[in-house]
Amino acid sequence: MPDHIQRFTFADLPVRGEIISLEHSFQTISDQHNYSSTLRHLVGEALAATALMADIIKIEGKVALQLQSPSQVKLLVSECNNHGHIRGVLHSLAPDINSYNFRDWAQGGTLAITIEPEQGHRYQGIVSLEKDSLAECLEDYFTSSEQLPTYIKLFIGKDRVTGLFLQAMPNSDNKDQDNKVAFEHVTTLANTITDEEALTLSHHDLLHRLYHQDKVTLYDEKAIKFQCSCSRERNERALLTIEPQELMQLAEEHNGKIELVCDFCSKKEVFTEQELAQLITTNQGTEAVN
Structure with missing residues (x-):
């Protein structure tokens, strides 16, 4: 089954929802970095959560989740754009650890959500890490930032991830108690999902259940797939942030070339001294014209 996300609504209840399933993208990202089963668990949660947020926020651009801590997660980054292209990477301080505990892993760290539209200003929100799971931390963030009760549940299997997002709709007619009862109704039922059901049933069958x-x-389904946004052009722009003399010296120290490896997809780009010299000359010519 292709990776996909779907929106759903209730005809008689002021609640909206999103449901996502990831298989191929989750396996691709995990296998590229040879993550252990415990690290795959956190990576899967982050990928599903980020894709859910990207579809909920609905911008022309990308949404990123980033976690850093001195405890276990040196760096976790997951990104998803409006085209459903997703990528992620995790650097762990103890990659062979065999026990997953989100609160312990994130202790003393910071969790940020970055919204980066193609047009307009970049926004970053800081998420409190006071709960026992990534999903609960994100629930609190949405509930406080949007003033709308939010429910997030993430299910992680060996090769598949399923995520469920529920949120009360904005109240426009002062029916606070009715809205509260409706939200409690749908979340109470959501809490009855078993891991097996979440990871084996189709979206239609799970919602019917x-x-x-x-x-x-x-x-309708929206496709989600792994796709890295790295490119040779981006690497060229990164190299041009280094002083020309320093850049050429760096190449000389590394057998006449510079190799850049993407942290997300491990793709390697090699720049020879000749290519670097041409890049510098072209850039200086462009600057002179401007």
Whole structure:
């Protein structure tokens, strides 16, 4: 089954939802870095959560989640753009650890959500790390930042990830108690999902299992796939941030070339001294014209 995300709504309840399943992208990202099963667990949670947020926020651009801590997670980054292209990487301080505990792993760290539209200003929000799971931390963030009750549940299997997002709709007619009851209704049912159901049932069957007594509309699938945004052009721009003399000296010290390896997909780009000299000359010519 292709990786995909779907939006759903309730005809008679002021609640919206998103449901996501990742297989190929999750396996590709995990296998590229040979993550252990415990590291795959956190990577899977981050990928699903980021894709859910990207679809909820709905911008022309990308949404990124970044976690750093002195405890276990040296660096975790996951990104998803409006085209459903997803990527992620995790550097662990103890890659062979065999016990996953989010609170311990994130202790003393920082968790940030970055929203980067193609047009407009970049925004970053800091997420509190006071809860026992990534999902609960993100629930608190959405509930406080948007003032809307939010529910997030993430299910991680060996080769598949499923995520469920539920959020109360903005209240426009002062029916706070009715909205609260409706949200409690859908989240109470969501809490009955087993890991096996979440990781084996289709989105349609899972929602039917939960809400067969409610009128639910499940919208068309949106494809999610692993795709890295690295490119030779981006690497060239990065190299041009180094002083020309220093750049050429660096190449000389490394057998006449500079190799750049993408942290996300491990793709290698090699720049020879001749290519670097041409890059510098071309850039200086462009600057002179401007």
